[in-house]
Amino acid sequence: MMSEKSQIWQSWAKFLHRWGVQEVVAALLEAGGPLNLLAAQAVYLGQPLLGTLIAPAQLNTLAGMLENETETLSFVNYLREAPDRES
Secondary structure, X not given: OOOHHHHHHHHHXXXXXXXXXXXXXXXHXXXXXXXXXXXXXXXXXXXXXXXXXXXXXXXXHHHHHHHOHHHHHHXXXXXXXXXXXXX
16 A cells, blocks of 8 residues: 555656656756755645645645655656555
8 A cells, every 4th residue: 555655656657757757857956955845835835825725734745845855866766666556
């Protein structure tokens, strides 16, 4: 059974693959470095507004991923794999 984070990552990957922007997003995440931390803070600050459009669990997962370099790189690797991955 997939964890909630895995399900969220899978839905993000499918969305990005569908739009054909997975490599651009992966490159930005890899190059972001300290800017990823600032982006996470922006997600936290924007939650009241963004929460009306995006599920809070997705926002929290996004912010958590951006805050943690290891998790960011794990998502980049995940993103570069097949979008229909089942793990």
